[in-house]
Amino acid sequence: MLQHQLGEVRIDRIVESEEPNFDPLAFFPATTAEDWAPYQDWLQPHPGNPALGYLTLTLQSYLLRTRHHNILVDTCIGDHKTRQGTYTPPSWHQSTGGVLLRKLALAGLRPEDIDYVMCTHLHSDHVGWNTRLVNGRWVPTFPNAKYIMSARDLAHLESVHRKAPMVHFEDSVLPVMQSGQAMLVANDHALDDEVCMESTPGHTPDHVCVRVTSGGHRAVITGDLMHSPVQVAEPGWMPRFDLDPVAAAQTRLSFLERHSEAHSLVCGTHFPSPSFGHIAERGGRFQFVDALPAARRVTDP
Numbered sequence: 603m604l605q606h607q608l609g610e611v612r613i614d615r616i617v618e619s620e621e622p623n624f625d626p627l628a629f630f631p632a633t634t635a636e637d638w639a640p641y642q643d644w645l646q647p648h649p650g651n652p653a654l655g656y657l658t659l660t661l662q663s664y665l666l667r668t669r670h671h672n673i674l675v676d677t678c679i680g681d682h683k684t685r686q687g688t689y690t691p692p693s694w695h696q697s698t699g700g701v702l703l704r705k706l707a708l709a710g711l712r713p714e715d716i717d718y719v720m721c722t723h724l725h726s727d728h729v730g731w732n733t734r735l736v737n738g739r740w741v742p743t744f745p746n747a748k749y750i751m752s753a754r755d756l757a758h759l760e761s762v763h764r765k766a767p768m769v770h771f772e773d774s775v776l777p778v779m780q781s782g783q784a785m786l787v788a789n790d791h792a793l794d795d796e797v798c799m800e801s802t803p804g805h806t807p808d809h810v811c812v813r814v815t816s817g818g819h820r821a822v823i824t825g826d827l828m829h830s831p832v833q834v835a836e837p838g839w840m841p842r843f844d845l846d847p848v849a850a851a852q853t854r855l856s857f858l859e860r861h862s863e864a865h866s867l868v869c870g871t872h873f874p875s876p877s878f879g880h881i882a883e884r885g886g887r888f889q890f891v892d893a894l895p896a897a898r899r900v901t902d903p
Contacts, residue, residue, distance in 0.1 A: 609817020614665040616705045618678040622646035622656035623691040630839050641832045658874040664823050671717040675812050675823050680730025684769050702731050716744040721751040722825025723806040724759050726770035733777045740777040749778045753786035754808035802827045804850025821867035829872045831890040858888045
């Protein structure tokens with residue numbers, strides 16, 4: 603486990619899984635093997651595609667500990683969830699073991715200790731641990747937390763669900779709404795003077811990043827604005843899962859310009875370890891530079 607101190611805010615990675623699990627040509631369908639040649643460092647060997655390799659998409663939450671609150675940003679896949687689809691790794695389906703909760707305990711917290719869950723968006727791999735199965739019912743995993751989510755993104759998801767029912771809405775979003783713990787906000791919502799949302803539309807209609815400011819330092823948690831560090835160098839590469847690919851590419855470019863200039867600590871939600879880094883501009887192009895020397899490693903169980 604890695605943690606980073608940003609002013610008076612401690613940021614911990616809470617990793618549910620990290621394995622090579624996506625074919626890069628399927629994930630970025632407009633790319634070719636030749637496009638990937640300069641970026642082999644971001645690919646890992648995989649028996650299914652030994653010539654090219656596979657992308658590692660880490661499933662993780664970021665735990666923010668401020669002076670006032672314990673905040674969990676996104677909640678991964680979850681246990682006992684039905685997660686099947688053409689582009690869904692088999693390991694996401696009906697997983698068990700409570701990995702995220704065990705990692706949270708390693709960080710010194712129980713589910714009851716979480717004050718807020720902040721949702722960058724409402725896709726299945728970001729809301730799974732919003733709930734857990736208790737006596738055959740889905741109930742909020744974090745009983746004392748408010749779940750902060752974009753009102754506009756929720757309205758979009760509800761509209762899609764009415765046309766074609768989505769199991770992750772039923773098992774990981776609806777129970778939170780029914781419990782009264784959902785807190786619907788605009789995309790510029792500020793939790794306090796240290797933690798706020800930053801509008802980054804495109805992947806979903808009202809996708810947000812989460813920005814942290816403390817002690818003169820800034821960090822930002824990406825959600826699915828970018829899925830891989832390769833998109834720092836290639837912000838125009840459009841993943842299969844962006845709802846509005848053109849808007850998402852424009853959002854990525856403005857994000858890179860803004861946070862490169864601010865020298866923000868970038869916490870890549872799906873980036874492989876160490877996931878912490880900075881955006882550097884060199885020769886008119888951007889590069890993701892790992893920030894491992896600044897992060898403190900804590901031994902996983």
